Amino acid sequence: MSYVEALAPKEAPQKAPDVVIDCDVKKIMYGAFQAVRDSRVPIEKGKITGFIGPSGCGKSTVLRSLNRMNDLIKGFSLAGEVHFLGHNVYGKNIDPVVVRRHIGMVFQQPNPFSMSIFNNVAFGLRLNRFKGDIHEKVEKSLRRAALWDEVKDKLKESGLSLSGGQQQRLCIARAIAPEPTVLLMDEPCSALDPIATRRIEELMLELKKDYTIALVTHNMQQARRVADKTAFFSVDISKGGRTGYLVEMGDTDQIFDAPQAQLTKEYIRGEFS
Amino acid sequence: MAQDGSFVANGSVEPGPVAAPKVNLNYNLFELRALRSTFLTAAAWLIALLGAIPLLSVIYMLVVKGGARLGYELFTELPPAGFELGGGIGNAIQGTLVTVAIAALISIPIALLAAIYLAELRPNSQISVWARFLSKVLTGFPSILAGVFVYAAVVLLMGTYSALAGGIALAVLMLPTVTLTAEGAMRMVPQRMKDAAIGMGCTNAQVVWKVTLPTALPSVVTGVILSVARVAGESAPLLFTALFSNYWLRSLREPTASLSILIYNFSSMPFENQIELAWAASLVLVMIVLGFNILSRFIGRPQV
Numbered sequence A: 001m002s003y004v005e006a007l008a009p010k011e012a013p014q015k016a017p018d019v020v021i022d023c024d025v026k027k028i029m030y031g032a033f034q035a036v037r038d039s040r041v042p043i044e045k046g047k048i049t050g051f052i053g054p055s056g057c058g059k060s061t062v063l064r065s066l067n068r069m070n071d072l073i074k075g076f077s078l079a080g081e082v083h084f085l086g087h088n089v090y091g092k093n094i095d096p097v098v099v100r101r102h103i104g105m106v107f108q109q110p111n112p113f114s115m116s117i118f119n120n121v122a123f124g125l126r127l128n129r130f131k132g133d134i135h136e137k138v139e140k141s142l143r144r145a146a147l148w149d150e151v152k153d154k155l156k157e158s159g160l161s162l163s164g165g166q167q168q169r170l171c172i173a174r175a176i177a178p179e180p181t182v183l184l185m186d187e188p189c190s191a192l193d194p195i196a197t198r199r200i201e202e203l204m205l206e207l208k209k210d211y212t213i214a215l216v217t218h219n220m221q222q223a224r225r226v227a228d229k230t231a232f233f234s235v236d237i238s239k240g241g242r243t244g245y246l247v248e249m250g251d252t253d254q255i256f257d258a259p260q261a262q263l264t265k266e267y268i269r270g271e272f273s
Numbered sequence B: 001m002a003q004d005g006s007f008v009a010n011g012s013v014e015p016g017p018v019a020a021p022k023v024n025l026n027y028n029l030f031e032l033r034a035l036r037s038t039f040l041t042a043a044a045w046l047i048a049l050l051g052a053i054p055l056l057s058v059i060y061m062l063v064v065k066g067g068a069r070l071g072y073e074l075f076t077e078l079p080p081a082g083f084e085l086g087g088g089i090g091n092a093i094q095g096t097l098v099t100v101a102i103a104a105l106i107s108i109p110i111a112l113l114a115a116i117y118l119a120e121l122r123p124n125s126q127i128s129v130w131a132r133f134l135s136k137v138l139t140g141f142p143s144i145l146a147g148v149f150v151y152a153a154v155v156l157l158m159g160t161y162s163a164l165a166g167g168i169a170l171a172v173l174m175l176p177t178v179t180l181t182a183e184g185a186m187r188m189v190p191q192r193m194k195d196a197a198i199g200m201g202c203t204n205a206q207v208v209w210k211v212t213l214p215t216a217l218p219s220v221v222t223g224v225i226l227s228v229a230r231v232a233g234e235s236a237p238l239l240f241t242a243l244f245s246n247y248w249l250r251s252l253r254e255p256t257a258s259l260s261i262l263i264y265n266f267s268s269m270p271f272e273n274q275i276e277l278a279w280a281a282s283l284v285l286v287m288i289v290l291g292f293n294i295l296s297r298f299i300g301r302p303q304v
Helices: A004-008 A059-065 A096-102 A115-128 A134-144 A165-175 A194-207 A219-226 A252-257 A261-270 B032-069 B072-074 B090-121 B126-139 B143-158 B163-187 B191-199 B203-231 B259-267 B271-301
Strands: A017-028 A034-042 A050-051 A076-084 A101-105 A180-185 A212-216 A229-236 A243-251
Touching: A034 A050, A034 A212, A034 A229, A034 B203, A050 A059, A050 A219, A050 B032, A059 A180, A059 A212, A059 A229, A059 A243, A096 A101, A096 A261, A101 A165, A115 A134, A115 A165, A115 B191, A134 A165, A165 A180, A165 A194, A165 B191, A180 B032, A194 A212, A212 A219, A219 A252, A219 B271, A229 A252, A229 A261, A243 A252, A243 A261, A243 B090, A243 B163, A252 A261, B032 B072, B032 B271, B072 B271, B090 B126, B090 B163, B090 B203, B090 B259, B090 B271, B126 B163, B163 B203, B191 B203, B203 B271
Parallel strands: A034 A243, A050 A212, A050 A229, A101 A180, A180 A212
Antiparallel strands: A017 A034, A017 A076, A229 A243
16 A cells, blocks of 8 residues: 555645545445546646546546446445535435536547437436526537537437537537536547547637536547646556556646656656557 | 559560450359349249238238228128128227227336336346246237136126226237337437436436437337237137127227127128128228338337
């Protein structure tokens, strides 16, 4: 345990006024398998926090534990605390359904519902019994997702009729329509071509004016292009298992230009992946 | 590419093009391969036509023998007695539609809830494993036994044959097919759509009602319609339950006529008129079943 602490970030980040989610994971287990240990990732308001690292390093697991999506996986358990605006998300009386309404999510595979484009975006609004002009809100969300011009004449068509990149922007519009506080994006571009990827990246930079974003990406360049803060995870295979943990976290420039840990240096230089 | 010489590396003007091997790409009907293909295609066509012969000849026969009586009177009149002429099968059509409607009303809600449990709530629980197994057993259940069961459970209890009992017997037959097709349809809904719904902050119930069920609906409806079509033609379960009646149905607690029983009764009568009506009733029954099947085709298409 002692050398673990040596690798974990030394100075606990100050609970600065603008930390929206203070994620302090001690241990994430799937049954008897320990997936993640000792990772403290504060997500700051209005910034994009990128999670990078090799496959199996637990970056997605940590991200999905922020809005309790992992609850769906059998045998999942988490030791530690995830504070969202001062509430412990894993606290006793917390309803995960309510947590997810405040912390939206965009998935790796575009996953629009099998309904019209309009209804896809209106889904979350109706779910939250949105009182107001639903059409206006849908249009606004689609505009913010940079999709409006492409779909404004076919709002009644199926969301599944769009191209992959458009579907992903539709999913982003759907996620931001109910105005969550935080948007979790789990490798949102991994199923997209480079042009669609670039559009989503531009969109993220636009969205961070209003939303706090946590982004998992396997693409280091993407983290470098869009993330303000970067958290580098790695896999610890020393004890026979494959346990992911946070190696270091800091401003994106610092992580890429002046990494502190040896592992980070090697990863950034592309010596392993 | 040798013509313009641009690919010639050594600079010589005429490098002597490599002789292209002579190939013949033309279609040759008399090659063994082509002959075999033609023969097999023709054979497949022929066998497909053979397969359609029973259906087509049945329909042809029904139209020829029953078509003559097809008319307003057939649908609005009561069946004639012994030596009477004319008459129709109005009450049998009414009876079939009513019993099938009762069956659908009873079985669809139960089957849907069961399917939700099987597909969404506890797909791997012990109860689900058994329910699935028993449903499969029940799909192959002899339909006459459904009639016997309802006779014992409902008819004896009510003290009378009734449309209600007939409907319940048909519901027993519909239940497993609707359950299993609805479960299958809901399982086909991709997990990522359900994940998206959960990510939006849906409760389990909301995931089912707002995403899984609407997405699966076309296939569910297809399954429902096909099993409705199936039970519409059943006669065995109605023998002990709905019995038969020569009058219009006024109450669900009365015995009722049905097309299948009418066909059975009338076809063995020594009167020309009744036999004609039995043919006409067969035609109507086939058209109802065919209509349901065609309807299911339309609804089963992917929507939007």
